[in-house]
Each structure stands twice: as C-alpha cells, then as structure tokens.
Amino acid sequence: MQLLSSTTRSRNLSHLASEHFDVLVIGGGVTGAGVALDAAARGYSVALVEKNDFASGTSSKSTKLVHGGIRYLPNFDFALVHEALVERGLLLQNAPYLVTPVEFVLPIYKGDRHPVGMPFTTPGGVGLSLLLDIGLWMYDLMSGGRGVKFHRHLSREKVLNLAPALVQTNLKEGFTYYDAQTNDARLTMALIRTASRYGATITNYSEVTSFVKENGKVTGAIVRDRFSEEEYTVRARHIVNAAGVFSGLVEDLTGMDSQVSIEPSKGVHLVLRREDLQLGETAIVLPETEDKRILFVVPWGSRAVFGTTDTGRGDLDHPTVTQDDISYLLKYLNMYMNVNLSEQDIISTYAGYRPLVKPRNKNASTAKLSRSHVVLESTSGLVTITGGKLTTYRRMAQDTVDVLSRRDGMKPLHPTEALPLQGSAGWSSVRHSIEKRGQALGLSKHIIDHLGASYGTVAQEVLEIIEQDATLAAPLIDDLPYIKAEVVYACRYEMAMTPGDVLAHRTSIELEDKQRGLGVINEVAALMSKELGWSENQQEPLSAAYRDAIEFQLAAEKKR
Known part of the structure; x- marks a missing residue:
C-alpha cells in the first residue's frame, strides 16, 4: 500500500532539493x-x-459534471464538444467508480426562444424543437463511439414522470440525453495518487x-x-x-x-436537499435565462447541485458567493420548478474561477x-x-x-x-467483496456505496482501518455517509494536513452539511492530531483557520 502521509510529504520536500x-x-x-x-x-x-x-x-468548485458541454453547440464550438465527449468516454473507461453516467431532462416551454443558450431564434419559436433534436443527434454522434445512450424526444407526460417538480404551465415537450458526473476533488486525488504510484x-x-x-x-x-x-x-x-x-x-x-x-470567470453553485426538489436520479436542465445561459440541477448523493453563474472576477484567493449570485439562481429555480425555495432552504453555496482564454476584444462577456x-x-x-x-x-x-x-x-x-486511475483496476470484480466486507463490519448500504464511489478498490484500505479500530466506523454527521475512518485514511494516504483538507477536499462535508463542517471541526481535528502527532498549540490554529474561512464566506453571502 502506498502512503501519502505527512512523513511522506517531509521526505518529498527533501527529495525536491536533492534531485534534478x-x-x-x-x-x-x-x-x-x-x-x-x-x-x-x-x-x-x-x-x-x-x-x-x-x-x-x-x-473542487465545478458542477461535478464530465460532459461535452451541450451549451457550446449553439455557438458552433464543435471541436471543443467533440474533444470533451471523447474525453468523457475515456474517463468512463479509466475511472468507472468515479465517473458514472447520468440522464438529463431538457424541458421545452411555450415561449422559449433561446433554449440551451441558442444565440439565434426562429419566428415565433417555430422549429426550435427540430433544431434541438438535430443538435442532440450531433451531440450523440460526436462522442466517436464512446457515447452513453442516444437522446430521446419526450412527450409532456414523460417529462413530468422524470421531473415531477417542473412547472407544468406552458410545458410542451422535452428531450432526455446522457452525460456523466464525478466528484471533482476525488478525481484530482485519484490522479495525484496515480502519479505518485508512477514515481x-x-x-x-x-x-x-x-x-x-x-x-x-x-x-x-x-x-x-x-x-x-x-x-x-x-x-x-x-x-x-x-x-x-x-x-x-x-x-x-x-x-x-x-x-x-486568461479571464477568470466566477461560477457559483447552490447545494440543496434532493427531497426539496423532488429530484430522483435524473438531472434537469433549466432551458433558458434572460442572459441566454442554461442551468443544471444535478443529483449529488442526498443533495443536489444547482448552477452555475458566469460572471467576472474578484479576489482569486477567496472566491465568494454574493447575495446577487444567490438571488439570480433562486429566481430561475423557482421560475421553472414548483418548489418556492428561499435562502433558508440552501444547504451551502460555493464559488470557483474558471480560467477562460481571453480574446483581443476586452469588452467580451465571460459567458x-x-x-x-x-x-x-x-x-x-x-x-x-x-x-x-x-x-x-x-x-x-x-x-x-x-x-x-x-x-x-x-x-x-x-x-x-x-491508463486506469487509482482504485479503478479490477473495480468490477472487487466491488462485491467490498460490499460483503463492509456489511460484516456493520456499515450501512449508504456508507458502503459512498466508500465505493469515492475510493474504488482502495476502499479496502478504509475498511482495514475500521478492522483495526471499530470506533472509526462511526459517521461524522448523522445524515451523511462520511465516517471517522476517512479522516485517518486522508492523513495516511492522501497527504491531508489540515482539518479543512478533510472537510473540503477529501470529503464533501463542507458542501453537504448545513453547518459546513463547523459542528465536527473539533472531532476531525482531534482524529488528525492523534494521527499526525499535533500538539495542542498546533491543533487549535488549524481549526480556527477553517472556522474563519467559513465565517468569511457566510459574511459575504449576507452582504447586499
């Protein structure tokens, strides 16, 4: 088993200076x-x-999608879409536990003029459905034989069967198509560990x-x-x-x-409860906004990720979600879905900057x-x-x-x-043994599924930690699948150095927990302290730094 611990980090730092x-x-x-x-x-x-x-x-701030980018088709950016669709297929092949297919419903409403960000329209919107159908056929075929499934046209009734919370007034029809989703931070960690394995x-x-x-x-x-x-x-x-x-x-x-x-473009997302959106396993595309964007509602465990915006830059070190960002997203969520959600229904928010290639025209929109x-x-x-x-x-x-x-x-x-990424080789055959081993340790199906989807075959290393100390099978937060053993695992195998590393980048607790991890910060820090040998003088500043970062983010959201 390959370790990426704090000790490994210290050794690697020395290695940096000694090798050419x-x-x-x-x-x-x-x-x-x-x-x-x-x-x-x-x-x-x-x-x-x-x-x-x-x-x-x-x-760690994306929409958690591995996709061709259906919104780039109306801009005729076919090369980018083709490239992304081919890469989507390779990821489904090389990281099958981390990258999984997801079905999207695209509803069409009477009065839509620029669905999926189309830069043009037709008189009275006549023929837009046909144009979308053609575009989706292109989307299917540009995957170069690495597609998931072909898209389908849906009647109004079938749209509502898949997405019952959609507003029914003026709903005409729709389409369903397929892309994939991932845990972006876990994908990055899998790459880090695979690169380490190669030296x-x-x-x-x-x-x-x-x-x-x-x-x-x-x-x-x-x-x-x-x-x-x-x-x-x-x-x-x-x-x-x-x-x-x-x-x-x-x-x-x-x-x-x-x-x-490059021109940084801020993308903002809201994390919501799936039950509040009546969201099943199918993602939803909100087809049209005033600024010709499309927004995605994507199932994410017991939560849903909703976004994204596309606005200008700010403090690159501290991307923040503003009141305007939240209002923009809630406006369209409540416009297309019968949910009437408010800020009080939001679990968390997050923002990140995309490095967009900048054109010569300085006045160009980041979108x-x-x-x-x-x-x-x-x-x-x-x-x-x-x-x-x-x-x-x-x-x-x-x-x-x-x-x-x-x-x-x-x-x-x-x-x-x-090249299979860390945790992928032999996943289909090891998966069942992980389930049996997890059941024998008394883990719930929810937790076992989470471990498989996060770690693949190396979930066995997490289970070994529990076998050595049964108390580490306990959940960190009652309604989320993360367990104490993952904190220990992150310290030993994934170079987690602070509580924030665990709460934000090794797990998604910061995004999925209403308290954003503040309620378990001391518990996580204590587990890390035992593993990494921190003194009390080291532990408290690291915990305080995480609290400060979260409070800074919450304060930014409250500004009007």
Whole structure:
C-alpha cells in the first residue's frame, strides 16, 4: 500500500532539493495532477508542487459534471464538444467508480426562444424543437463511439414522470440525453495518487516564490514550505505552469512578458436537499435565462447541485458567493420548478474561477469566452497550460507533455488514453467483496456505496482501518455517509494536513452539511492530531483557520 502521509510529504520536500528532475509541475489541481501523471507515465522524473491543498481551487468548485458541454453547440464550438465527449468516454473507461453516467431532462416551454443558450431564434419559436433534436443527434454522434445512450424526444407526460417538480404551465415537450458526473476533488486525488504510484514526487502547501534562471532560461524554482517556512531549490529541465487562474501570476515570476491571456470567470453553485426538489436520479436542465445561459440541477448523493453563474472576477484567493449570485439562481429555480425555495432552504453555496482564454476584444462577456485550452511556451522556457475544463484535463495534460517530448526529440506517446486511475483496476470484480466486507463490519448500504464511489478498490484500505479500530466506523454527521475512518485514511494516504483538507477536499462535508463542517471541526481535528502527532498549540490554529474561512464566506453571502 502506498502512503501519502505527512512523513511522506517531509521526505518529498527533501527529495525536491536533492534531485534534478525532468519535469517540475506547478499546480495541484486536476490539470497539474494530469500533467504529472502523463509525464511520469512516459518515464519522466516528475515533481509537483501546490501552494495550498490539492484541488483547493477550481478543481473542487465545478458542477461535478464530465460532459461535452451541450451549451457550446449553439455557438458552433464543435471541436471543443467533440474533444470533451471523447474525453468523457475515456474517463468512463479509466475511472468507472468515479465517473458514472447520468440522464438529463431538457424541458421545452411555450415561449422559449433561446433554449440551451441558442444565440439565434426562429419566428415565433417555430422549429426550435427540430433544431434541438438535430443538435442532440450531433451531440450523440460526436462522442466517436464512446457515447452513453442516444437522446430521446419526450412527450409532456414523460417529462413530468422524470421531473415531477417542473412547472407544468406552458410545458410542451422535452428531450432526455446522457452525460456523466464525478466528484471533482476525488478525481484530482485519484490522479495525484496515480502519479505518485508512477514515481512523481508530490507536495502540497509548497509555494513557488521565484525561479532560478540561467542564460535567460528557467532551470528551477525556489519553493517555500508554508508550514515550516523553509525554502527548497528545485531543479528541472522542463517547468510546467498549471496554476489555473493563477497562471499569469506564476509567469510574472519569470520577469518576462506574460504569454498568458486568461479571464477568470466566477461560477457559483447552490447545494440543496434532493427531497426539496423532488429530484430522483435524473438531472434537469433549466432551458433558458434572460442572459441566454442554461442551468443544471444535478443529483449529488442526498443533495443536489444547482448552477452555475458566469460572471467576472474578484479576489482569486477567496472566491465568494454574493447575495446577487444567490438571488439570480433562486429566481430561475423557482421560475421553472414548483418548489418556492428561499435562502433558508440552501444547504451551502460555493464559488470557483474558471480560467477562460481571453480574446483581443476586452469588452467580451465571460459567458462567450473560449473554454478551449492552449499550451504556451515562454521565451524563458516556461510551458504554460491554461483554459480548458474539468472534462478535458487529460487531453490538456497530453498536449502539454507532447510539447516536452518534442523538445527532447522524442516521438510523443499517449499512455494515459488507456491508463486506469487509482482504485479503478479490477473495480468490477472487487466491488462485491467490498460490499460483503463492509456489511460484516456493520456499515450501512449508504456508507458502503459512498466508500465505493469515492475510493474504488482502495476502499479496502478504509475498511482495514475500521478492522483495526471499530470506533472509526462511526459517521461524522448523522445524515451523511462520511465516517471517522476517512479522516485517518486522508492523513495516511492522501497527504491531508489540515482539518479543512478533510472537510473540503477529501470529503464533501463542507458542501453537504448545513453547518459546513463547523459542528465536527473539533472531532476531525482531534482524529488528525492523534494521527499526525499535533500538539495542542498546533491543533487549535488549524481549526480556527477553517472556522474563519467559513465565517468569511457566510459574511459575504449576507452582504447586499
């Protein structure tokens, strides 16, 4: 069993300073993790550093979808949709426990003029249903044989059978189509652990503060451990900037003119109870908004994720949900669904920034900026990967490492196309034994299903922890499936260093709990303290930091 513990982290920090790597990756989100895995799988020696925790930025703030992007079809962005649909198929193949198909219902109402964000309309809306049908056929076929199921036209009655809470007035008909969903933070963690298995040296809370340059080229980086404040010099032949919305700031450290041209776009989501929405296993597309966006209501365990917005930038380190964001989302939720929900019904909110590729027209709306990714080579030698979306992370990583391969005069190989992620190999055969083992330990079906969907075959490592200490089978929160053993597991195997790492990025307690984890912060910190050997002086500041972050977010939501 491979450990990614605090001890491993300390050893990796020392390793950063002692080895000359082939590739240094800056950024521990899904893109950086993907680059590290791709490079390591091709035989490169790889280091990855992340200034905060893995998946602490955009990679834990998505709509939790692995999809082609149906809303890009009306803008004729066929290349992006095709690429994303192919990648969706590869993820369903390579991470079957983490990425699962989901059915979407798209209702059509009388008076709709721009469903799914169509930039044009027809006189009186005549023929829009036919156009949507054609578009969905394109969506099905562009998957290149890696589709889930073909879309279907639905009568009004069948739409309501699948989504009974939809407003019935003026409902004409609808469609159903298929995409997939994932746990974005768990996907990032699976990539981190897989890259580590292939030999990558990985550390979190390790911030690049400057670059080492020789003859005008970057040959290394100064990395500061944010816990000890020690600095390490990391040498590498190739340095990849995969810092997402922070890519421009990283490139500025080279002292060269920035090649990065991105515009951060804030996406906001609400987390709600599924029963409040009468939501089954089928997701719902709210077809039309005044600003020509579409909104998704997606089942998420006992909760539902609803979003997203597409607005301009703010504090990149602290993306916040404002009162205007909440009002915008609730307006359309209550417009299309017979629920009449208010702010009091919201479990939690979250916001993240997408790194959109910026056009020359400075006045362009962020809703119209490209989600396509670009790989840029600076005159300093720094390689920057930016743009893209969660679904296309693997292709983004592949294109980035192809640049390094060509630099080295090597023919690019693409091993990640058929590389199972951590927890995926043998999942179909191991799944049943995990269920039996969990039942023998007295775990509920709800918890067993959660462990399988979060960890795959390595759920066995969580079960081993419970076998060693039966008290760790206890749930952390009564109506959620997370158990104490996962806190211990996160410390031993996933480099969790703070209570916030566990509550926000190893589990989804921060999103799914009405108290956002504040009610169990002391319990989580105590478990971590025992595992990591914290003193009382270390434990309290880490707990306080999480409380402060949540209270800052709640205060921002209350501002008008």
